[in-house]
Amino acid sequence: MLIIQKKDREAEKRWLAISAISDLKLAKKENISLRNLAFLLYEEGDIDRAYNYIQRSLEDALFCNARLRTYEISKMMPIISEAYEHQNQKNQKQLWLFLVSVSLLTVILLIVLILLFKQMKKLKIAQKDLNNANSQLLELNIALQAINLKLKETNSTLTEANLVKEIYIGKYMDQCSDYIGKLEGYRRKLNVMATAGKMNNLISAIKSKQFIEAELKEFYTNFDKTFLLLFPDFINEFEGLLIDTELTQLKEGEFLNTELRIVALIRLGIKDSAKIAIFLRYSVSTIYNYRSQIKNKSNGPREEFEANVMRIGTGIK
Incomplete structure (x- = not known):
């Protein structure tokens, strides 16, 4: 029964709409169909269309000065107008609620953006501090490596x-x-x-002087053997500090020559020319000349020569 009634109502709306369109095309001002269609739409809750249709019907009735139709429409008009106003108020409330919600969300979003900006600023500062800390740590590591190297030496x-x-x-x-x-x-x-x-x-x-010379020869031979026992690769490593091997050419039966003994004494920490002169029984000026000649043969800076000599036998380059 409800299905049949629904179908009848839809058919009624359809034919009323067709009739209203026909009236409008023929420029008739009665618009009874449009008025009845407005009431049907009101009953179905389509307030906007119902209000527009009833308003048009009222305007046409007033234009034709049809008092009866005006009276009939005026009975329906307050009902539809009230519903229309109620709907507008409801829509306005919804719109106001929507605007308030949007405003609140905008404020919250602004607060979040401000907090995010502050956090990003703090993060940037923290990142900068971290980079500085990493740089300092790297410098400390380099310094520590240098200290470890010195400690190793x-x-x-x-x-x-x-x-x-x-x-x-x-x-x-x-x-x-x-x-x-x-x-x-x-x-x-x-x-x-x-x-x-x-x-x-x-x-x-x-x-x-035969006794003294024999004893000195034996003394230097013992010194040479002992030194080479401590630094077996001394001659090869010393040659690596020179531009040629002229200073390391030994005579038959020699373990070290005078130049090599001077460098050996320097390697043992005896760097004073006067002490070296006493040890080798030469004058100080002769030892100084020997040292100058040796440095002139260096393949690196003269001022670094003796430091390089001190690294012989340590494995440090």
Whole structure:
């Protein structure tokens, strides 16, 4: 029954609409169909269209001065107008609520943007601080590496110094004992000459440098062997600091020559030319000339030569 009634109502609306269109095309001002269609639309809740149609019907009725139709329309008009006003008020409330909501959302969005901007600013500052901290950390790491390298060199030097000290103390004690024995034998030899009255032989023996030269030769040989025991690659590494190998050319039977002994003493930490001169039994000026000639053969800056010599045997370039 409801389905049939719904179909009848739709058909009624359709035919009323057709009739109203026909009236408008024929310029008729009665518009009964349009008035009835407006009422049907009002009942269905289509207030906007109902209001427009009833308003048009009222205007046409007033234009024709049709009092009866005007009266009939005026009875429906307040109902539809009230519904129309109610709908407009409802729409205005919804619009106002929408505007308030949009305003609140806009304010919230602005607050969020401001907070976000502040956070981004703080993040930028934090990032800058982090970059500065990383830079400082990198500098500290570089400094730490340099300190570790210095510490390694120091430890190497200490280890080396301890080894040199142990070896040279042992050699020194052996050699001193040996020299004491040789001096005792030399003293006995001279005593025999003096007791036997061989004064000429005694004077000749005292004036002779053969004993001293032989002992010096043995002393330097012992020094060379001991040093090369400590630094077996000394000559090869020293050649790497020179532009040629002229200074390292050895005669038959030599372990080190004068130039190499000077560099060996520097490597052992004896850098004073006066001490080197006493050790090698040369004048200070001669040792100075030797050192200048050696530096002139350096393949790097002269002022860095002795520092490079100190790195021999450490494995540090």
